[in-house]
Structure formats: C-alpha cells, structure tokens
Amino acid sequence: MGHGHGHGHTTAGAVHRKRLMIVLPLTLSVLVVQVVGAILSGSLALLADAGHMATDAAGIMLALFAIWVAGKPASSRRTFGYQRAEILAAAVNAVLLLALSGYILVEAVRRFADPEPVGxxxxxxxxxxGxxxxxxALWLLREGQEESLNLRGAYLEVLGDLLGSVAVIAGALVIKLTGWVAADAIISIVIALLILPRTWKxxxxxxxxxxxxxxxxxDLAEVRKHxxxxxxxxxxxxxxxxxxxxxxPVMSAHVVVEDDAFSRCGPLLDRLHQCLAGHFDVEHSTLQLEPAGHVDHEGARHH
Structure with missing residues (x-):
C-alpha cells in the first residue's frame, strides 16, 4: 500500500530561468570583448578568462536547455519526467571547466619557457x-544558486570569471608599470587554480x-526513529x-504496522507523510504498509 505527494514539482532552476536568460547575452558580450582583447594584446591570462567565459556561455545554454527539458511532463517511460537533465548539465559544466583548467596550466608553463610580448x-x-x-551577472544569480545545483554551477563559473578579471587587471597593471611579461603566465595559473576546487565540488x-x-x-537513522x-x-x-x-528529494520505505492499524490506514499514512515533510522536507514519499511477519515473504531486503 503506498501513497505519494508532490508529483507536480517545479524545479528550482526553472524558477530563475529569466535571470539566466539575462546573464547569457552578458556573458557572450564579454566573451567577444575578451577574445578580441586577447588577440590584440597577446595575453594568455585574458585568453584564459575568455576561455572560461566560453565555458560559462556553454554552461548557461546547457542550463537553459536542461530547465526546458526538465519542465516536460512525465510519461509512463519516464515517470519523473526529465528533471535529472539539470544534474547532467551541471556535470557536463564541471568536466568542461576541469579540461579548461588543464589547458591553461600547460600553456602557462610553456609561456614561462618562451615568453611572448603582451599589450x-x-x-x-x-x-x-569583464x-x-x-x-x-553574479548579482542576478545570487539567490538561485542556493536552491538549484545547476544555477550554482553557473554562479560558481561567473564568480570564477569575476575573480579572474580581478587577477587579469592586476597582471595588466604589473606589466604596464614594470614590463614584467611573466606576470601574464602567473595570472593564468592563478585563474586555473581558482577554477579547480569549486569545480571539483x-x-x-x-x-x-x-x-x-x-x-x-x-540522516536515515533519524528518519527511521521519527x-x-x-x-x-x-x-x-x-x-x-x-x-x-x-x-x-524523494523517499520510500516499508512500514510494519499493528494489525488493527489497517482499519485506519488513511490517517496513519497522513501522519507518516506529515512527519517526513515536516521534519525532513521530503514532499514526495512512497510508503508500503504491511502487517507484522510480512517481511518474511519478501526475500532479500535492504535495511
């Protein structure tokens, strides 16, 4: 016997879709400026920041696509719809960022051995x-990143870009005032190292x-206790x-009840679901009520 709640969830990412749609053209505009700037100046740090912006743009487009897909209705083949597409997009974002960081580090080491002029x-x-x-963009995404893993990915990427821009500004000032072009490669490494820990998380x-x-x-032990x-x-x-x-979040369980409880299973289910929703914020749960001894007929089971 089971019971469930919350089949019509609106994903956290969908709530903030409009903000992502504003951040995307902002990101693309900065990308164009930085690519042109990197070509004209010969700056690896600026190119690294532009590469990060390109990854951001791709990530935001993935996020918007995932939000759209996640909003498609459930079917008999996909009973939860396409909501997990948002998590797949977040994973793709992280992999792209890790690859970008590796490229920046390798190119920065090469620049140390063979310095190039920088404008x-x-x-x-x-x-x-930038x-x-x-x-x-960071201000626009600050609220959504607390609710959606997908938006958190976009937020972290933009935060990395902002810190990267600060680092590039510092490098440009050093080169302008001292002529020390190695600062460009050093800043590139800093940008890569800023990206890595948050991306891994x-x-x-x-x-x-x-x-x-x-x-x-x-805590499942606490859930069981309640x-x-x-x-x-x-x-x-x-x-x-x-x-x-x-x-x-979703939850399922087999709940063994007293024999006379089956005559009042409706109110009992209500209390159980209220417990899960009130104490653990789980709105969607499936509970199988069964009499004592029924477990002996179930074969292998999970605790």
Missing part, C-alpha cells in the same frame, strides 16, 4: 569590461545525485532516500 593597455580595458559584466555533488546518494542533511514514533508503527525497513534534481 597591457588592451588587456586592462578588456578585463575591466569585471563589470561579471559583477552584474560541483562535480562531486552532481555525481552524488546521479548515483542516488542519500540527500545531504538527511517514523517508529508514529502510533501504530512497529518497524521500518527498506528505507531509501535520494534526489531527483535540486530541490526534489
């Missing part, structure tokens, strides 16, 4: 444009969801919790 004025102007645009969180790990902050405290419940087993996409 500091063009480098400085392009970096200032700083302003990234600041606006994003990838790890996306992989956890894809592997259906228990949602962060959910369910067992419900009058009429004698045991809980086959308890599972996972995440479909950001903001959509």
């Amino acid at each position: 500091s004025t063009v480098m400085l102007v392009a970096a200032l444009v 700083l302003v645009a990234n600041g606006i 994003l990838l790890r969180e996306a992989v956890d969801i894809l592997l259906e790990a228990t949602p962060k902050g959910v 369910l067992l405290e419900t009058p009429g419940v004698t045991d809980v087993h086959d308890l599972h919790a996972w995440t479909i996409t950001s903001g959509v």
